[in-house]
Amino acid sequence: MNISALFKPNREATHYPGFGAVGILFFSFLYFPILVIITYSFNSNRIVSVWQGFSWKWYASALQNEGLLNALQVSFTVALFATLIATAIATAAALVLSRGKNVKHAKLSQAVVNLPLMLPEIVFAVAILILFSQLGIQNGMLKLILAHSAFCIPFAFLPIRARLQGMDNNLEQAAQDLYATPLVTFRRITLPLIAPGIFAGAMLSFVISMDDFITSNIVSGGGATTLPVYIFSLVKQGVSPELNAISTLIMVASLLIATPCWLIAKRSR
Amino acid sequence: MKKLSLNFWGLLPAYLVMSLLMVLPLLIIFYVSFMSSDPYGGYKAVFSLDSYTQILYSYDWDENLVLNLQYLKIIARTLLLSAATAIICLLISFPVAYYISRQSHTMKTLLLYLVTLPFWVSMVVRVYAWVLILSNDGVLENGLRFFGLIGDIDSLLYNNGAMMVGMVYTYIPLMILPIYASIEKLDSRLIEAASDLYSSRMNTLRRIILPLCKPGIVAGFVLVFVPSLGTVLEPMLLGGGKTMMLGNLIQNQFGVARNWSFGASLTVLLLCIVLIFLMFQARRTNLNKEFS
Numbered sequence: 080m081n082i083s084a085l086f087k088p089n090r091e092a093t094h095y096p097g098f099g100a101v102g103i104l105f106f107s108f109l110y111f112p113i114l115v116i117i118t119y120s121f122n123s124n125r126i127v128s129v130w131q132g133f134s135w136k137w138y139a140s141a142l143q144n145e146g147l148l149n150a151l152q153v154s155f156t157v158a159l160f161a162t163l164i165a166t167a168i169a170t171a172a173a174l175v176l177s178r179g180k181n182v183k184h185a186k187l188s189q190a191v192v193n194l195p196l197m198l199p200e201i202v203f204a205v206a207i208l209i210l211f212s213q214l215g216i217q218n219g220m221l222k223l224i225l226a227h228s229a230f231c232i233p234f235a236f237l238p239i240r241a242r243l244q245g246m247d248n249n250l251e252q253a254a255q256d257l258y259a260t261p262l263v264t265f266r267r268i269t270l271p272l273i274a275p276g277i278f279a280g281a282m283l284s285f286v287i288s289m290d291d292f293i294t295s296n297i298v299s300g301g302g303a304t305t306l307p308v309y310i311f312s313l314v315k316q317g318v319s320p321e322l323n324a325i326s327t328l329i330m331v332a333s334l335l336i337a338t339p340c341w342l343i344a345k346r347s348r
Numbered sequence: 349m350k351k352l353s354l355n356f357w358g359l360l361p362a363y364l365v366m367s368l369l370m371v372l373p374l375l376i377i378f379y380v381s382f383m384s385s386d387p388y389g390g391y392k393a394v395f396s397l398d399s400y401t402q403i404l405y406s407y408d409w410d411e412n413l414v415l416n417l418q419y420l421k422i423i424a425r426t427l428l429l430s431a432a433t434a435i436i437c438l439l440i441s442f443p444v445a446y447y448i449s450r451q452s453h454t455m456k457t458l459l460l461y462l463v464t465l466p467f468w469v470s471m472v473v474r475v476y477a478w479v480l481i482l483s484n485d486g487v488l489e490n491g492l493r494f495f496g497l498i499g500d501i502d503s504l505l506y507n508n509g510a511m512m513v514g515m516v517y518t519y520i521p522l523m524i525l526p527i528y529a530s531i532e533k534l535d536s537r538l539i540e541a542a543s544d545l546y547s548s549r550m551n552t553l554r555r556i557i558l559p560l561c562k563p564g565i566v567a568g569f570v571l572v573f574v575p576s577l578g579t580v581l582e583p584m585l586l587g588g589g590k591t592m593m594l595g596n597l598i599q600n601q602f603g604v605a606r607n608w609s610f611g612a613s614l615t616v617l618l619l620c621i622v623l624i625f626l627m628f629q630a631r632r633t634n635l636n637k638e639f640s
Contacts, residue, residue, distance in 0.1 A: 092543030093536050095446060095553070102447035105440055105520075106459075109466060112477030112517070115487050119480065128485045168361040175358035182355050191366050198370075199578025199622060201595040202615055205602050206373030209380060209612075212390075229369035232362065290470045293580050297599060307472045314476045314585055318483055326473040337468035341461060 113330065120323035127318045137324035147325060150309035157220065157305060158288035161227035162235070166281045168228075169235035174269075177243040178251075193237075195230040203230060204294040211298065219302030226294050231284035238283060242276025275343050282340040286333070374619075381612035391608045399613035419597070419614075426594040427621070429508065430576035433515040437523040437572050438565065440516075445528040445564075446557075460528070463521050471518060475585050478514050479505065482586070506588030514582040519575060523568035530564025531557075570629055574622055594618055 119127055123134030141147060172192050176185055195203060207226050216222055250272070254264040292307040299308060306329070313322050384396035403423075406416035448459045466474060481487045482504040489504060504510060534557065542552040558565075580595040587593070594614065601611025 092540045092549075092552070093450065095443070095549060098443040098447045101440065101443035102459075105444045106462060108517070109462070109520075112474065112481060113466070113469070115481055116473070116477050119487075127480065128487065128490055168365060171358040172362040175355045179355040179358065182359075188359055188362070192362050194366050194370050197574075197622075197626070199575055199595070199618060201578040201580055201598055202374075202377075202619055202622075203370065205598055205611060205615055206377045207369060208602055209376050209608065210369070210373040213376065225369060229365055232365065286468055290472075292470075292472050293578075293595075296580075297602065307470055310470070310472045310476070311581075311585075314472065314479060318476075318480050318486075322476070323480070326470075326476060329473055330469050333468040333470065334465070337465060341464070345457065 116323050116326045117330070120320065120327040122320055122323075125320060127320055127323065137320045138328070141321050141324040141328060144321070144325075146304075146309060147306075150304050150306045153220070153223075153303045154289050154306040157223045157227055157303075158285050160224045161231050161288045162281050162285045164224075164228040165231035165284045166235045166277060169232050169280060169284075170239055170273075170277055172232075173236055173239040173243055177240055178248065178269075193233045196233045200230070200293045201297075204297040207294070208297050219299050222298050223295060223303055223305065226298050227288045227291065230291075230294065231288055234287045235280035235284040238279040239273060239276040242273050242279075246272055278343060279340055282336060286336060377612045377615050380609055381616045383609050385607045385609045390606070391612075396609075399607075399609040402610050403613065403617065422592050422597055423594055423617070425508070425591070426577060426579075429512055429515065429593065430573050430579075433512055433519065433576045434523075434569050434573040436512070436516050437520045438527075438569065441520060441523040441527050441568060442561075442565070445524050445531050448524075448528055449531045460525075463524050467521055471581060474518060475514050475581055478510070478517065479585055482510050482513075505586060506590065508587070508591055511582050511587040511591060511593075514586040515576055515579060518582065519572045522571040522575075526567040526571065527561060527564040530561040534560050566629060566632075570626070573625065577618060577622060 120137055121133050121135070122130055123136065124131035169192070172188070175182060176188060176192075182188070190197075204226075207222075207229070211222050211225075216225075250268050251264055254268045255261075259267070290307060291305070292311060295305040296308050296311065299305060304312075310322070310325065310329075313319070313325070380391050381399055382395055382397070383391045384394045384398055386392045401413070403419050404415065405413040406418075408414045448456055448463075451459060479486075482489075484503050484505070486504070538556055538560070539552055542556050543549075547555070578595045579593055580599055583591060583593045583596050595618075598611050598614045598618065601607045601614065605611075
């Protein structure tokens with residue numbers, strides 16, 4: 080795009096003047112807060128809003144913060160187990176729903192798998208809190224893993240199903256014509272083909288689990304504190320430069336996870 | 349026969365998890381909402397509709413039922429703010445989605461990446477950013493003061509406006525993506541044909557583009573409105589204590605207030621609002637299909 084084109088009236092019918100300006104304003108709105116956090120995380124002043132000078136010291140103190148590291152460990156463990164469980168269940172369900180023959184109640188099953196997407200999260204959170212207390216489950220870690228596994232299933236399911244629907248089953252049929260057993264066909268043909276979908280689904284549920292606040296905040300209650308719940312407790316105490324550094328670190332980590340996933344998802348389309 | 353059993357075993361884990369961890373808990377919530385509350389926390393297994401009457405009425409000093417609008421106000425605020433959030437998201441998202449769809453292929457990919465990227469960033473961090481911007485002596489206040497635009501003002505934080513900025517910021521990508529998908533499907537020759545027939549841009553937008561993008565707009569509206577109804581984080585961090593929403597009210601009943609049956613009845617109420625809204629949407633989309 081060259082600059083002079085910006086000022087020439089565009090007579091194309093599909094052009095709407097002003098939409099571009101809204102677009103630019105929108106992207107500024109989307110990224111301004113993120114830039115503010117990153118900028119202020121390097122402020123050496125203890126008073127966040129008054130700039131004093133550039134410094135890495137808040138990163139050093141963030142990385143030595145024991146509460147933060149504990150919370151990170153809890154979140155990581157929960158996300159890892161929840162992702163493994165959710166992805167395994169979602170893969171099985173996606174295979175049946177897009178490859179199975181004569182599946183009964185396919186529509187209902189689809190709705191069941193996607194159930195967590197239809198409820199506001201707070202409803203699920205208090206419901207599962209009551210369930211755990213009725214069953215007498217005390218272990219914070221176990222409660223978190225069970226709850227996260229449940230609401231991660233649709234997030235793992237959707238990319239895998241999209242991948243399965245996007246490819247035809249010619250290759251699978253060819254393999255079966257050549258006398259491959261169903262198991263061999265699955266292992267040598269289907270699984271490698273849907274691997275990008277499984278990867279994308281697993282990463283998505285991992286991030287959803289790592290980010291979850293509403294359910295973790297209600298369910299954890301003492302014992303196991305996840306990263307978002309810990310950060311929330313810090314925000315409650317007020318803004319601080321260390322919090323900015325922690326937030327920046329989390330954003331960098333998200334970026335490092337998001338970009339490869341996004342590239343893989345894009346290439347597999 | 350073998351195929352059928354494979355189908356069965358493949359779906360069994362999903363059904364098990366969903367019925368044990370989703371449906372069963374919801375049934376328990378429904379059950380608890382009809383029990384009476386226990387002053388020592390939890391609930392008593394005695395049938396009572398008290399938790400539902402408590403939404404509208406409370407007891408005065410003489411144990412008479414009097415109308416209490418306190419909770420109704422919170423419910424009304426939740427509905428209004430959620431609707432406003434969805435409408436603001438729509439007003440911003442449509443031009444943005446249209447603008448993205450008109451870019452070159454590389455630019456499109458980049459802009460869509462930028463729209464989805466905040467999703468991967470922790471929600472608590474994204475809301476915290478607004479605390480940082482709007483707080484007393486925060487970035488916005490200092491910026492405005494620097495340019496002499498404001499003198500001394502009350503805090504920009506802890507009001508409905510701050511809460512709504514946070515909600516729009518959190519949920520807007522959910523509106524842009526479905527609208528973008530429906531604009532991409534739109535045949536641009538229709539727009540050109542309308543223009544050849546001397547339709548003004550506004551008229552084309554109203555009569556051609558918007559009706560054809562309706563599925564995307566409806567999907568985006570649902571995706572923003574439903575989670576907004578259950579918002580918890582934005583009211584707690586940006587709304588302060590005074591401006592509660594239904595999600596916080598529910599959470600408090602299971603936390604500090606320890607009144608489970610009242611919390612359960614509020615949860616049932618929230619669920620009913622969501623179901624009525626979804627049914628209304630489904631009926632309207634079905635009607636549209638029948639007529640077109």
